[in-house]
Every structure is written in C-alpha cells, then in structure tokens.
Amino acid sequence: MxxxxxxxxxxxxxxxxxxxxxxxxxxxxxxxxxxxxxxxxxxxxxxxxxxxxGTDQGREYHAIRSGAATDRSAHVDRDLGALTDPNLLFALRVSHPDIRISTEGDGRGLAVRLHDGISSWATAFTDESGATDASEGGPRHLLAEVEAGRRHWEERGSPxxxxxxxxxxxxxxxxxxxxxxxxxxxxx
Known part of the structure; x- marks a missing residue:
C-alpha cells in the first residue's frame, strides 16, 4: 500500500x-x-x-502445520472468544499484519488457529468448561504476540x-x- x-x-x-x-x-x-x-x-x-x-500470500496454515511437530505447549490466560470480535481482529491485523487468525466454534468449544505464512503456527482449543489446550511450532510465539496486541488495543480503550x-x-x-x-x- x-x-x-x-x-x-x-x-x-x-x-x-x-x-x-x-x-x-x-x-x-x-x-x-x-x-x-x-x-x-x-x-x-x-x-x-x-x-x-506481487503480494506474497505466504503459505496456508495446513501447509505450515502439516507434518510439523509441536515445539511447545502454550499457556493461555484469557478467554479466546474475544478473537471473534471484528474490532479486536482488525486491531490485531494493524498491530501484527503478518499473523493470520482463524476461529471456528462447533458447540463443543472454540478452536483458534494462528500462523505467519512462513513457518510459525499455533493452535488453541477452549472447551465448554473454559479449559484451554494450546500448542505452537516454529520460531515465533504467536499466542504471546496476539496477547500483546490485544493488551495494546485494550489499553487504548478497545476502539x-x-x-x-x-x-x-x-x-x-x-x-x-x-x-x-x-x-x-x-x-x-
């Protein structure tokens, strides 16, 4: 642009x-x-x-995650349901434009998938009870980056x-x- x-x-x-x-x-x-x-x-x-x-679209989540071993478990402190808010998603795209976020709810919980189009990915699933299981792979800690972007947005009044x-x-x-x-x- x-x-x-x-x-x-x-x-x-x-x-x-x-x-x-x-x-x-x-x-x-x-x-x-x-x-x-x-x-x-x-x-x-x-x-x-x-x-x-000339815009590099990067690789899709499944291409990055496919066959990649989980490097680490990740800790998630807060409700991931906020990642369905279009206002927060927009702010995250501004602060972290290379991180792609997708969410999918199926009545049993919410699945969140993150990736950077290159080599890092994260998956988190929050079940009906609110318990979250999360894992990541690649050099970046995408869940922590998204959390930092969420805090930045909230500190500015959640515009x-x-x-x-x-x-x-x-x-x-x-x-x-x-x-x-x-x-x-x-x-x-």
Whole structure:
C-alpha cells in the first residue's frame, strides 16, 4: 500500500478521493490534502479485493502445520472468544499484519488457529468448561504476540474498527485512532 498510495496521491488533485484496498484489512478512503503531498482518511469497511500483483500470500496454515511437530505447549490466560470480535481482529491485523487468525466454534468449544505464512503456527482449543489446550511450532510465539496486541488495543480503550484511519505522505504511512493528530496507533 505504501508505494501505491503515495504514487496515487501525487496523481490525484487536492480534495480528490482514493478508495484503496488495505492489505487484508479492508478498504480505506483517503482525501488528498490541499498541498497534494499527503492523503488522510478513515476505514470504510472490511470488504477486500483480490491481492495486488506481487503480494506474497505466504503459505496456508495446513501447509505450515502439516507434518510439523509441536515445539511447545502454550499457556493461555484469557478467554479466546474475544478473537471473534471484528474490532479486536482488525486491531490485531494493524498491530501484527503478518499473523493470520482463524476461529471456528462447533458447540463443543472454540478452536483458534494462528500462523505467519512462513513457518510459525499455533493452535488453541477452549472447551465448554473454559479449559484451554494450546500448542505452537516454529520460531515465533504467536499466542504471546496476539496477547500483546490485544493488551495494546485494550489499553487504548478497545476502539472500534471505524475509529481507525491513516495518513500517507511522501515518507510516511501512519495508522491512527480517533484523529490524524493522535499519533500512531502502533509504533513502527
């Protein structure tokens, strides 16, 4: 998105609107500033388009997990059901864009699968009683990373996805919550 938006904002007159797919996050609508050197806007929805040319989609969960031994058991302190909240999922995609999260409930509990598209994976299952069994493989501790992203979101008041926005300029791309001058949501 970085290079794409910057090149498009320079080609769009001040006040012009750009509606752009934002990675796996959804769409964002940016308005080009009066000086024509930056564009700012809000999340517009979770609809996504097909991936852009040259975008590495990485390997799917089953390809990473298939045949890989469990490296370690993982400890989960909190309810994984929060990972079904679209607002939290959006915030996690902003703070940890390379971690893919899927959830599946079947009446007996909730299964959560995480992977990074390369070599790390995590699986957690919470049964009806609330007991969670979790395991991970690969170099990263994905459950801990997701928990850190969840805490970051909660510490900022658990903002809904519609409160996220972005400013793009010649040498920066900044995601913010509430207002463009609020500072970056997640330091890069």
């Amino acid at each position: 970085r290079g794409y938006a910057r090149s498009r904002e320079a080609q769009t007159r001040p006040g012009g609107r750009l509606v752009i797919p934002w990675s796996r996050l959804g769409t964002i609508a940016l308005t080009v500033a009066d000086d024509g050197k930056s564009a700012t806007g809000w999340v517009q929805g979770l609809a996504t388009f097909m991936p852009g040319r 809904p996805l519609w409160d996220f926005g972005m400013t793009v300029g010649p040498d920066r791309q900044e995601v913010w919550v509430g207002a463009p001058d609020a500072g970056p949501y997640f330091p890069t």
